[in-house]
Amino acid sequence: MISSIEEGQREVKDRLISLVCFVFGANEHWIKTGKGTMFDTPKNERLERIIYHFNNLDENSQDFVLQHLDLLIKYREKEGIK
Template identity: 30%
Template sequence: MKARIKFLRQHLALNQREFSARINISQPTLALMEKGQRVVRDIHVAQICSEFNINEKWLRTGEGEMFLSVEVFSLDEQAKKSNLTELEIAIMRGYMNLDLDVREKLMNELEAIFKPIHNEDIATFEDNGDSAIEAEMDIANDRKDNEDN
């Protein structure tokens, strides 16, 4: 592991003082680790991996990639995994194109619908006057009532 710590430090173009400061150890401690004269404790491994986004398996054994890959969210990949319909995808894309203030209002309405009140499974709307979603829900309920009659 001593060689990998030194290799990493050099790869990052940091001197011992800079590297050790970033992982909260002294420069002499780092120098001893790189020479194999000081045991690298789990806390040091955790600090190195966290600070520099390093694959712990690589640091400990040399296996795998040195850096952890950064997870990237892909709407298209998530849509495939969730078997979303074209309409669901269009709704999500449309949502992302809304102005921030419109999204905030919409999220408040959705939270009111889906957030259980007093540990019940039924949600209620807050009375805020001219809610478009509330109006749409009323229309949908009226249609259902008419179909049932």
């Protein structure tokens, strides 16, 4: 079935698309149109803010942030903090 779909000999049914989306958390709109994000993920504004600011730092500053994040994680593990 998959090779037939890949070769254009068989049409992908909505039922199959829905199943793929359910199992893998894929975005149905993206599968059908190629627009939007590949996966349906809840928006995490804190994470988006961190990524935005991190990407705007120079390489040395990014290394500094990562080193301190590693230290924080090690401290929390040592203290048994989740």
